[in-house]
Amino acid sequence: MKVRSLRVLVLVLCLSAIALSQDLASFEKRTVVKKLANGLTVIICERPEAPVFSFFTHVDAGSVQDPLGKTGLAHMFEHMAFKGTDTIGTRDYADEKVALAKVETVYGEYIHERDKRVDRDDKKVKELEQEWRDAMAAADKFSAPYNNEFGKIVETEGGEGMNAFTSWDETAYHYSFPVNRLELWAYLESERFLQPVMRQFYKERNVVIEERRMRVDSEPFGRLLEQFTEEAFAAQSYHRPTIGWVSDLNSFSATDAKNFFDKYYVPSNIVVTVVGDVKAAEAMPIIEKYFSRIPARPKPDEADTTEPPQNSERRVVLHEQSQPVYLEGYHRPDYRSPDDQVYDALTDLLSSGRTSRLYRALVRDKQIASDAVGFSGYPGNKYPHLFAFYAFPIPGHTTQEVGDAIHAEIERLKKEDISDEELKMIKTRAKANLIRSLGSNEGLAFALGFYEARYDDWRELFRSVDRIEKVTKADIRRVANQTFVPGNLTVGVIEFAPPPPGTAAAPQGGGQ
């Protein structure tokens, strides 16, 4: 059986290698990239499977770019990009503009008074707050009848999966349309980044605070991740939450959001990718016509504090009315590191499927965890980041036990070479995963745009898999020894704490 399966394996590797180069060749033929005069990059990939297309707009700015004291601003702008423009979502923009300017002036005065450390006049705070609310109500009169008009147009015209996300590294917008709406899409998507209007900003801020309550404040694992990430990064901006601190969310202004947009949403920071049943030769002029309207602006300064070496073990412990969770992370270099694919190989080896080392050790053999995973790329990968592990101890087992078991697996990686079979599995899976990812417009638009934004070349999607092919056993041992050292470790755990006395009804725990 073994011999036979090895023979088949060699065959698989040859065949999938061929399939892969064929794929790249096929994509070369049907993928066109154009950098417009204003610096914006457009990718079109022809995939004539059905009369639809998907797009992704990648903006090379995320919450790492949030200004000091204004965490959450990148994400807040993302929400505002659905609020319309000077031509979409208003009864009369000329008058609305005046009303919105008034809101900003009054809000500035209100915040100034509210945040005074000494000599704050509480009566004045109340009056200014009321003035601000009145100004908002006045401005709303222009937009309220056209609430969500941008989204309404997209939905009514058949848009599918309209959404956006903000991470530490980037912000992205996406949906799909029937292919006869290509020009409409080009208009809408460029319009949105030509003249976005910060209307209804302070209501939307409340929506975002609710989003924070849902994802972080009311979610034990969300609370753990926030604390853990803050602890792991002392200096670099990954330590700040993308969703933002509540005090910042309750302070920053629509003017701040517009300033963020002006600085970071410059065409040279944007990659727009369209995949679907389009002809590049016909679609490019349309896309160029609309997106060229966005004026060129200077590329923003990318400077951020570099995280200093950790040189200390760090630990955060959350005592929660919920079951235990174990999380740990080690610093690693950014995605341009020559070892990037070695970390990918480690992720696959440790976590992919039932042959993975952590599943076999913690779930199958020791039977102390319901799930155990090690993965690269937390919280992002554009800057030096973490290789992280997490495990959920099953009832009767502790975070200490699962932490020890993870460390035993790490020690094995440092002391012993992985097997030939494991290395082959990693490489075979990398290729198969790539092939599986090529079958959807949306997935392709994301991947091509992502690689173009990061490497200035979408072909890196294929080349990064080629680089996994070159990873050796020695690489894996070397990188494990470099990375997984105690002075580079941050641990975060949730430990179960019984509810405070007198709250017997608290619905926690397994069988009180």
Place this chain on the structure above:
Amino acid sequence: MKRACSLLLMTLLAATFFTGTTQTWAQTSWKQIPIPKLPPFKPAEPKRIELPNGMVIFLQEDHELPLIDGTARIRGGERSVPAEKAGLIDIYGEVWRTGGTKTQTGDQLDDFLEQRAAKVETGGTGDSTTIGWSCLKEDFDDVFRVFNDLLMNPEFRAEKIEIAQKGAYDGISRRNDDAGQIAGREAAKLVYGANSPLARVPEYATVAAVTRKDLVEWHERTVHPNNIIVGVVGDFDSAKMEARLREAFGSWQKGPASENTEIKPETAKPAYYLVEKRDVNQSNIQMLALGTTRRNPDYYAISVFNEAFGGGFSSRLVNDIRTTKGLAYAVGGGIGTSFDHDGMLRLMVRTKSATTFESIQALDEEIGNLAQNPINGEEISRAKDSILNAFVFRFDSPEKVLQEKMTYEFYGYPLDFLEKYQEGIEHVTKADVAKVAAKYLHRDQMAVLVVGNPAEFDKAAASLGPANKIDVTIPAAPKGLLPEQPGAGQ
């Protein structure tokens, strides 16, 4: 658990935007942009084959990528399991695969498949179990052999049952950690009844009661060709694949058909129901009643109503409660429809504890407003356009078409149900929509569930009326089932 946690991590990594007559003065308006006719598109239909033994097979060629994927869906699931063994299908769905075959352990299968970057996976839900594979096309013979061996000769090895049970205990112990999970679970109990097979959840004792014999018997009872629908999609030749599947399954003898047990919902009486959770600052509010099935002729009007009232980004609930009032990030809902039983009517909102009552009131107003201010012509045309213009996304890949046909076949719906749906939507009128709103949405007949922290509410919880506190304390595990561990929720 694995997938759920990765998903959780994904959602925490990235904050996203959304869970769910214009100006005349502008020089350029989106309305001036020409929208050419969508080119005619007839998606490839899968070939349907019915074997003499009753097995139904759908073959859908898709030559874009060198892959072949397949699934077998087998009638019968958790709903047919006795209450004292609740959770049996989760255990079955895992150990069917991890327990291996008569001749190969699950671990050996893991190695064999992972060397080919292939998958064979099993699972189960309320009404069915599934076994499927995914592989590069050159591995089809190898992988199909594993699939077939697991389908015919599973072994359900005892040590893997134990691992699955431990995983299930872990899931039970964690089920009150997340407020959204509590709300989803308790909502189903309110709509269908706490002991209904549509709502009940596994407990330590019921999972512990599952034996190897149960799994073997379940398999023997349900896995017969006349209970199975197979779908295959990918880079193959249909004639050859058909021959191959006929060879594999043609001589398989018919068995007893899985029975469909009718489940009568016992919906909770209209009242407020409160689950106290002290470690949150946001309330999960759900207004609940019974929905209907997709066989109901109201289905089309319901679809339009849902889109306009609580479905899309432009819906009333999002517009009023999120955009205008800023009360919530997550808000929405509608009249739920399922294929073979009444779905759940659910309006939900997540809002800070201090606006719990304000938000309940806001939902009340939306329902009340439907009578005086019914969904108007513009809202209806927008909702219909949204559904019809996006219709192509229901069949824009061969795999989607296959899934859809398999679903209709499974539930005994006409295979052209989707075409009929389009027609049905086109014919919906304003009166139809008003009729379904009046027929299904009765505020005074709804159960209102709040999962939250009453200490922070904007009014005392008692002002809700008679307090219906739901105790979600997890029933203790039978003695000796779980190892002793101080402090870990025992």
